[in-house]
Amino acid sequence: MSTNHDAICAFLYREVRHLDDREFEQWLQLYALDAEYWMPAWDDDDQLTDDPHSQISLIYYPNRNGLEDRVFRIKTERSSASMPEPRTNHMLTNVEVLAERSDEVDVRYNFHTLSHRYKKTDHYFGTVFATLRKGGDAGYLFARKKVVLKDDYISQVVDIYHL
Template identity: 85%
Template sequence: MSETLATISAFLYREARHLDDREFDDWLELYAPDVEYWMPAWDDDDQLTEDPHSQISLIYYPNRNGLEDRVFRIKTERSSASMPEPRTSHMLANVEVLAERGDEVDVRYNFHTLSHRYKKTDHYFGTAFVTLRKGGDAGYKVARKKIVLKDDYINQVIDIYHL
């Protein structure tokens, strides 16, 4: 298990580094074509929304096409929410393997991201639940990612590089 945890942690650190270094194509390569990428919202009763198809989500992409479109907009400066691109620093902690089955591993970790833009630094923190599928050049591909943003009272548009 410790080798698996070390390998998984290295994969997650690589993903964060690609975001910090604005290596969006390399970041995308870590995601499976059928990935579900979801950040639910908090409802009025302080509960997370449960269904991205019928309830509000902060971000929801049912497959990698949505992520590819997002990266295209960022790279071609067609995203006013990303101009100028913020400088980010991702920190990950408490990486845990929750379950292993066949070629998939369920992982949970906490994150804290600092984002600097317009001479102001914002903090984003929360917990990510990720299903990694064994395979690919990096050893894994992200098959599912659910991001629980704990500080959801934010003063700007949230984007992939904040998480």
């Protein structure tokens, strides 16, 4: 069975729409319970760190529990990085299917996010490498998401809605 590129794109667009619309509970439902979410850091030699357990990461959650905690903090105003909540606009491009297995699909895509807060607009851009598991109400669930933030010299703390 061949993967439907349009269905994958629709799933990815749904994810960023939930972030832009601040629908964090619906966003969480797009992640499997065992989903790993990782944003490695760039080291001093301009190389990405490759081990979230022994090297610095900008964000690392080994499963959805960490994402649920982030959403709880954002919604209960316990996240100073999210007060006030920025207005975001995500754009996705260059969606490619890299590999397909019976129940999972590996994809790569680029993102550009505009984030407006305190009368200032910041840009975030990079590449995402994700493993999508077939199933769920949306047709897929994130099983793994690795976000490579290309503009890592940023003026504020990054959070889930920036990427």
